Amino acid sequence: MSCGEPHETDCSEVLDHLYEFLDHEMPDSDCNKFETHFEECSPCLEKYGLEQAVKKLVKRCCGQDDVPVDLRAKVMGRIDLIRSGQAVPDQDVTQDLPRDVSASEA
Numbered sequence: 001m002s003c004g005e006p007h008e009t010d011c012s013e014v015l016d017h018l019y020e021f022l023d024h025e026m027p028d029s030d031c032n033k034f035e036t037h038f039e040e041c042s043p044c045l046e047k048y049g050l051e052q053a054v055k056k057l058v059k060r061c062c063g064q065d066d067v068p069v070d071l072r073a074k075v076m077g078r079i080d081l082i083r084s085g086q087a088v089p090d091q092d093v094t095q096d097l098p099r100d101v102s103a104s105e106a
Contacts, residue, residue, distance in 0.1 A: 003043045009033045014044050018051055 003011055014037050020026045021034045038045040081087075 003041050005041065007037055007040055009037045011037075011041060011044055014038075014041075015047060018048060021048075022052060022055055 014021075014034055017026065017030070017034075021031060024031075026034075038048055
């Protein structure tokens with residue numbers, strides 16, 4: 001996605017790293033670049049606002065649920081693979097969990 005306007009930080013870069021920005025998982029210098037971009041680019045600001053609202057809704061509705069240890073370990077393992085640039089197997093991380101756990105999470 002691009003708004004068609006030139007920006008110091010490209011729209012695609014902002015949208016590719018939007019969740020890192022939302023989760024405060026990027027350096028302050030990058031956060032400042034993103035904030036500047038949002039001031040200049042209303043389509044990206046709109047997408048940011050939408051994703052921020054979804055994140056708050058999920059936290060409010062699901063924030064109290066305990067995550068099964070096995071699921072957490074599998075998700076963290078996938079995150080580590082992605083961050084290291086390795087290939088990630090295309091499978092459901094809940095497939096090996098006990099039936100009652102994966103059903104209650106759906």
